Amino acid sequence: MAAEITLPPSARVTANVAAGGKPGIALFAGCPELLGTPFAYAREEEIYGEGEEAEFVYKVVSGAVRTHKVLSDGRRQITGFHLPGDLFGFEQGEMHRHTAEALSDTRVLIFRRRGIERAATRSAEVACQLWAMAASGLRYAQDHMLLLGRRSAVERVATFLMEVDERLGGTGTFALPMTRRDIADHLGLTIETVSRTFSHLEEDGALLRAAGRQVSLRRARLRRFVED
Amino acid sequence: MAAEITLPPSARVTANVAAGGKPGIALFAGCPELLGTPFAYAREEEIYGEGEEAEFVYKVVSGAVRTHKVLSDGRRQITGFHLPGDLFGFEQGEMHRHTAEALSDTRVLIFRRRGIERAATRSAEVACQLWAMAASGLRYAQDHMLLLGRRSAVERVATFLMEVDERLGGTGTFALPMTRRDIADHLGLTIETVSRTFSHLEEDGALLRAAGRQVSLRRARLRRFVED
DNA sequence: CGCGACATTGAGACCACTCAACCCCAGTGG
DNA sequence: CCACTGGGGTTGAGTGGTCTCAATGTCGCG
Numbered sequence: 117m118a119a120e121i122t123l124p125p126s127a128r129v130t131a132n133v134a135a136g137g138k139p140g141i142a143l144f145a146g147c148p149e150l151l152g153t154p155f156a157y158a159r160e161e162e163i164y165g166e167g168e169e170a171e172f173v174y175k176v177v178s179g180a181v182r183t184h185k186v187l188s189d190g191r192r193q194i195t196g197f198h199l200p201g202d203l204f205g206f207e208q209g210e211m212h213r214h215t216a217e218a219l220s221d222t223r224v225l226i227f228r229r230r231g232i233e234r235a236a237t238r239s240a241e242v243a244c245q246l247w248a249m250a251a252s253g254l255r256y257a258q259d260h261m262l263l264l265g266r267r268s269a270v271e272r273v274a275t276f277l278m279e280v281d282e283r284l285g286g287t288g289t290f291a292l293p294m295t296r297r298d299i300a301d302h303l304g305l306t307i308e309t310v311s312r313t314f315s316h317l318e319e320d321g322a323l324l325r326a327a328g329r330q331v332s333l334r335r336a337r338l339r340r341f342v343e344d
Numbered sequence: 345m346a347a348e349i350t351l352p353p354s355a356r357v358t359a360n361v362a363a364g365g366k367p368g369i370a371l372f373a374g375c376p377e378l379l380g381t382p383f384a385y386a387r388e389e390e391i392y393g394e395g396e397e398a399e400f401v402y403k404v405v406s407g408a409v410r411t412h413k414v415l416s417d418g419r420r421q422i423t424g425f426h427l428p429g430d431l432f433g434f435e436q437g438e439m440h441r442h443t444a445e446a447l448s449d450t451r452v453l454i455f456r457r458r459g460i461e462r463a464a465t466r467s468a469e470v471a472c473q474l475w476a477m478a479a480s481g482l483r484y485a486q487d488h489m490l491l492l493g494r495r496s497a498v499e500r501v502a503t504f505l506m507e508v509d510e511r512l513g514g515t516g517t518f519a520l521p522m523t524r525r526d527i528a529d530h531l532g533l534t535i536e537t538v539s540r541t542f543s544h545l546e547e548d549g550a551l552l553r554a555a556g557r558q559v560s561l562r563r564a565r566l567r568r569f570v571e572d
Numbered sequence: 573c574g575c576g577a578c579a580t581t582g583a584g585a586c587c588a589c590t591c592a593a594c595c596c597c598a599g600t601g602g
Numbered sequence: 603c604c605a606c607t608g609g610g611g612t613t614g615a616g617t618g619g620t621c622t623c624a625a626t627g628t629c630g631c632g
Contacts, residue, residue, distance in 0.1 A: 187495075193490040230378065240466060240468040240471045243471030253482050261413075265530075332621075523579090542579095
């Protein structure tokens with residue numbers, strides 16, 4: 117579709133979903149009435165912006181997404197990274213409260229928020245699923261508040277690495293899907309501090325760095341930097 | 345009841361609620377099956393602790409409550425202050441993920457979590473209310489992440505004062521219900537920095553301090569410290 | 573009056589930030 | 603083939619905002 121290239125992303129989505137392009141994947145297991153439309157975004161492409169109408173909800177199929185808030189002078193806080201299987205973009209209220217962008221080429225499933233909300237008012241089971249999702253987001257945000265408010269740079273980076281490892285399969289070896297700037301803006305640090313902290317952790321034998329954001333964690337050593 | 349003085353708080357609650365002491369106030373308007381039992385806590389009394397079984401949910405009637413997380417070395421992050429009308433202590437899962445304490449003598453209504461959850465599985469309306477509550481908590485937590493990760497000390501304190509003012513009625517004049525330590529542990533600062541920042545804001549004519557944590561905000565001036 | 577909890581203020585230290593240089597690599601064009 | 607460019611990452615030197623430590627002030631209460 118040539119139109120997809122010239123239209124802004126949200127218009128492309130609207131057109132595509134309205135055309136009924138290949139829907140068929142359910143939002144929740146055992147909930148066949150909520151079907152998603154496959155869609156794709158390029159690296160660094162905006163998926164939706166803060167303040168826009170929250171028409172759709174997204175589920176990551178492959179790739180990765182970040183959601184963030186910005187202050188008027190450009191300071192940025194990344195509120196979350198979304199990996200395959202994760203849902204994002206769900207708001208209560210008509211507007212998105214943050215911006216979402218693809219970290220790399222990313223495939224998603226798109227759902228109409230209206231449809232989900234309508235289903236929730238009719239089905240207690242759907243509503244409970246939504247509640248569970250919001251609650252788990254809340255848990256994450258509160259843990260992150262402790263990290264941002266009270267942990268040192270090493271603790272933040274070490275905690276972050278262990279979290280990403282776990283979400284990526286827990287093998288201890290993986291490629292970070294985001295840049296240093298993204299990490300810094302998630303952890304409330306600067307790129308330079310993140311970079312220095314990586315070096316420090318490597319000197320201490322807590323990790324190994326290889327080409328292209330590849331890292332291998334020595335988890336036993338890393339854990340020593342994470343008070344809890 | 346003499347027993348209330350010697351038993352630990354949670355045991356007192358269990359005994360009292362089991363005895364059916366004066367239930368009768370509903371959790372949500374138009375939801376008569378979820379009734380709450382009135383209960384009271386003294387200043388600085390623990391309401392529940394991190395890791396305890398989440399048996400009850402609480403609604404503040406008067407007074408104020410803080411919920412927090414702690415690291416093993418004592419660093420503390422207050423995740424929220426709960427004022428009259430606010431609900432707190434609601435978890436998904438069997439355990440409380442933070443500790444709750446009364447800031448001052450506080451009256452609450454207590455609800456059984458099981459009862460609410462059972463109602464949610466049966467009523468989409470109840471489940472949607474729970475979803476809405478979790479979503480609003482999430483919104484707050486994400487705004488606070490931006491504050492903790494990216495704002496300066498003055499911005500944090502100014503933002504906090506405007507928020508408390510609003511929640512306390514928006515008159516611009518009120519008594520802070522919490523100590524400097526509580527404020528510091530909510531804003532990711534130290535008591536000294538909070539105190540100095542109050543002084544700085546007063547010098548700049550953004551507020552007036554009076555006896556006993558009383559403050560009057562000059563909101564127009566305060567706002568200048570809050571980038572957004 | 574004296575005590576303890578809370579709050580303020582000062583002096584100096586330190587962690588993370590700012591500014592700047594440099595490296596590496598991939599892409600592009602001559 | 604090489605030169606050039608730009609984005610991402612690392613490293614160094616110096617600054618500064620917040621923290622630490624310590625002294626002092628204030629207020630409520632026994």
